[in-house]
Each structure stands twice: as C-alpha cells, then as structure tokens.
Amino acid sequence: MIAPVVPLPRSRFDIELATPADDQELRALLRRNPIPGSISVTFEREPDFFASCRIRGDFFQVGIGRDRKTGRITGLGTRSIAPAFVNGEPMPLGYLADLRLEPEYRGGTLITRGYRFLKALHEDGRTRLYTTMIFAGNSVALKTIASGRAGLPTYHDMGALYSPGINIRRTKPAVAAACDILRGSYELLPEIVDCLNRNNARRQFAPMHTISMFRKQWRGFGVENFYVAVRDSRVVGVLGCWNQSSFKQTRVVGYALPLRWLVPFANALRPLTGAPRFPRPGEELAYFYISFIAVDNDDLRTFRALLRTAYNDAICTRYLYAILALHERDPLLPVLREYSLTPFSGRLFCVTFDGGKNLFWKLDGRVPYLEAATF
Known part of the structure; x- marks a missing residue:
C-alpha cells in the first residue's frame, strides 16, 4: 500500500x-x-x-x-x-x-x-x-x-x-600640531583620497575611496566639509563633518530608568553646566557625523587638532552632538577623553557563510574601522 x-x-x-x-x-x-x-x-x-x-x-x-x-x-x-x-x-x-x-x-x-x-x-x-x-x-x-x-x-x-555623541558645549582652546588645518577643496581632493586610502589600508574593513565618490555618491557631503591637516605641503590627516538629516534621522522614543527620572533634572541644570539638553520623547536629535577619519601614523596631535577645529566650528550652531565611531583598539580613541560624551556603543561582527570562513580565519590583527555615518 x-x-x-x-x-x-x-x-x-x-x-x-x-x-x-x-x-x-x-x-x-x-x-x-x-x-x-x-x-x-x-x-x-x-x-x-x-x-x-x-x-x-x-x-x-x-x-x-x-x-x-x-x-x-x-x-x-x-x-x-x-x-x-x-x-x-x-x-x-x-x-x-x-x-x-x-x-x-x-x-x-x-x-x-x-x-x-x-x-x-x-x-x-x-x-x-x-x-x-x-x-x-x-x-x-x-x-x-x-x-x-x-x-x-x-x-x-x-x-x-564606540560611537559616542561628543556634546557640543563651549569653545575649547585650539590644539597646536605643527600643521595647518584647512577646509577641503577640489584642488586638495586627490591628496585627500590618497590620505584616506593609505591609512584605511592599515585598518580592517575600512572603505576604499575614489575621487568620483566624493563628486556624486556621498549625498549631503561636499569637499568643503573636510578638515585637512597639511604639513610641509603634504596632506597628513583628514576628517569630515557630515549632516545627513535631509535623508536620515534619529528620533528619541523614550528613556529607561533611572534616566527617565534624571533627564528632567539634567535639563533644568543645563544653563549652569552648559551640557546639551536631553531631547524630549518624539524629538529628533540634532547631530552630525565625524566621518572619513584618517591620520598618518595615527598621530594623536594631528587628530586632536582636526577634531578640535571641527568641534569649535560647531559651537553656536543647531547641533547638540557630533557622532563618530572608533574601535576599542583604535589608537585614536584616547583623544575622545578630552570631551564631554554621551555614551553609545555596540559590538562589531564579521559575518560569514561557509564560503567565507577560510578568509575570516586569515584576517590579521589590523584594527577595524567602520564609518558611523553608514550604520
């Protein structure tokens, strides 16, 4: 049957x-x-x-x-x-x-x-x-x-x-780094891209860039949004400030305890502390991304000067936060201690199917880098 x-x-x-x-x-x-x-x-x-x-x-x-x-x-x-x-x-x-x-x-x-x-x-x-x-x-x-x-x-x-929000508060003293900090331009763009790629090659998973990407792909980002460190006529470091609010937004839904009780008091003290106001539930965050971070030899002085210039330029604007992402092993991470931060973090994963496992096990010890602006 x-x-x-x-x-x-x-x-x-x-x-x-x-x-x-x-x-x-x-x-x-x-x-x-x-x-x-x-x-x-x-x-x-x-x-x-x-x-x-x-x-x-x-x-x-x-x-x-x-x-x-x-x-x-x-x-x-x-x-x-x-x-x-x-x-x-x-x-x-x-x-x-x-x-x-x-x-x-x-x-x-x-x-x-x-x-x-x-x-x-x-x-x-x-x-x-x-x-x-x-x-x-x-x-x-x-x-x-x-x-x-x-x-x-x-x-x-x-x-x-680590992807904290740098609290935009008061102007900080400029940082001397034996280099000039300039704004980006199309004249500097080839050297900017060279700086990004030679330094991103030292990181794991960092993006590879071309000149054309900065002409058409990065919506809302212009070359003038770059801060460029120049020493002896050579670009030795860059970072960009990217406002994506015209096509990506982050909105606060609510606060868990004990923040739910602390937020009203923190906001009441804001005029005295200079700290940014905690947004109300339903309110959109006012922030920009610190993106395209690349510094020759991971020189902390150069990164400090770039970040400080970008931070000071954001004072008296509508922004409450500047958001960036650095891995826990990134040698540039200690610079963030110089700022008031709103903490935010996550875990980075490399995801593989069967065909990618051999490549994963061959990864060397380079420090990972991901752009916060693409999360």
Whole structure:
C-alpha cells in the first residue's frame, strides 16, 4: 500500500526583495520599531528609504517579509556591498543592517527564513565577508542572531565599537600640531583620497575611496566639509563633518530608568553646566557625523587638532552632538577623553557563510574601522 502524500501547508509569509513601491511602508516600519537601550531611538529614513541606502554603496538589496493574508510588510533587512580593505587589499565587502521585525511576529521562524533568503542572495558571489554592528542595548539581537543558532550564518565578535555623541558645549582652546588645518577643496581632493586610502589600508574593513565618490555618491557631503591637516605641503590627516538629516534621522522614543527620572533634572541644570539638553520623547536629535577619519601614523596631535577645529566650528550652531565611531583598539580613541560624551556603543561582527570562513580565519590583527555615518 502506498502512503498518501499530504501536501505541506504553504507559509503565511513571503520573503522577497522590496521595490520602490514599498518605500512608504518601509519608512513606517522603521518609525514603529525603536532600537532598545537606556535611550530608545528610531533610525528613520525620510523622505526616501532607497535613496538613503545608496550611501553604503552602489549595490544594495532590501529583503522583506510580507504577510500573505494582510499584504503587510512584517520585517526587513538590508545587504549592501562596497569596496573596502581586508588585510590591506581592496575587495568587495558586504554590510548587513536595518534588521527590523514587527513585535507580533518575533519568536517564530521568520528570522531563520530571512537568513535562508540572505544565503540565497549571497550565492551571487559578490562578496565573501560581511560586517554588521549590533548596538549594546539590543540584547534580543545579541542573544539570537549573534548567538550561533542553527540556520544562521556565523557571527564572529570583533570587539566593541564606540560611537559616542561628543556634546557640543563651549569653545575649547585650539590644539597646536605643527600643521595647518584647512577646509577641503577640489584642488586638495586627490591628496585627500590618497590620505584616506593609505591609512584605511592599515585598518580592517575600512572603505576604499575614489575621487568620483566624493563628486556624486556621498549625498549631503561636499569637499568643503573636510578638515585637512597639511604639513610641509603634504596632506597628513583628514576628517569630515557630515549632516545627513535631509535623508536620515534619529528620533528619541523614550528613556529607561533611572534616566527617565534624571533627564528632567539634567535639563533644568543645563544653563549652569552648559551640557546639551536631553531631547524630549518624539524629538529628533540634532547631530552630525565625524566621518572619513584618517591620520598618518595615527598621530594623536594631528587628530586632536582636526577634531578640535571641527568641534569649535560647531559651537553656536543647531547641533547638540557630533557622532563618530572608533574601535576599542583604535589608537585614536584616547583623544575622545578630552570631551564631554554621551555614551553609545555596540559590538562589531564579521559575518560569514561557509564560503567565507577560510578568509575570516586569515584576517590579521589590523584594527577595524567602520564609518558611523553608514550604520
């Protein structure tokens, strides 16, 4: 007797690539799903989700889960690929970001199915490795996707990534560093790009740049936003100040205890302390990114002079914070102690499927670097 074949029920969800027709719903999903922590925030992408993804590279994909019954998008994640330095050599490097899942769909199989979909995308062979950053307060993500669960790619912990907000308070004394600090220009751009690439090659996962990227790819960033250290007619260090509020926003949703009780008192004392005011729930943060950090020989004096000049120029503007990212082993990190900081951090992971594990185990000891502006 032949046993009858019982067809398996079709899944309630479709996992597929989003299209521009999904843009409005994707932006709404980001607004509804804050990143937890002592300060809960939403990372928003108004007015165009897809346009905001382009700062991570020319190639990106947006994966979504869709409820068949309602047609509603239940979750999303992005995959982007751009040239970066791995062991000092330029190669395509992937970046995984924007993982969100509506609360009522958590705890099921959607995460596993989503990663199965990602693995199928990965088979295009565009990259062997990915990086991703999980914020320290996101305990759910740290306990699930980064825990080595069956069916998920391997998340290799690469250490802490500090991404504090430098509180824009009062003017600080200028720093002498035996160099001139200039603003960027198209005349200096070739030397700026050379400085970025020779120093990024000393870092693990740092982006590789071309002149054309600074002419068209970095939305909202112009060459005049660079601060350039010049010594003996040579560019020896750079950093950029990047305001992305026209296409990316961070909004405060709420404060966990004890901050919830402390914030009103801290704000009341602000006129005396000069500290930036804690935003009210629902308020957008006023900040810019310190990006494109590169300093020859990791010279602390040069970095101090660049950062101090950028900081002082932000005094009496609308900005409350300047946000940057440095790895826990970065030799430039001690300079941040000279500033009042609003702490924020996460864990950096290198993500591999089977085909990338050999390359991962060959990674040398270079200090990782990721651009905070592309989180």
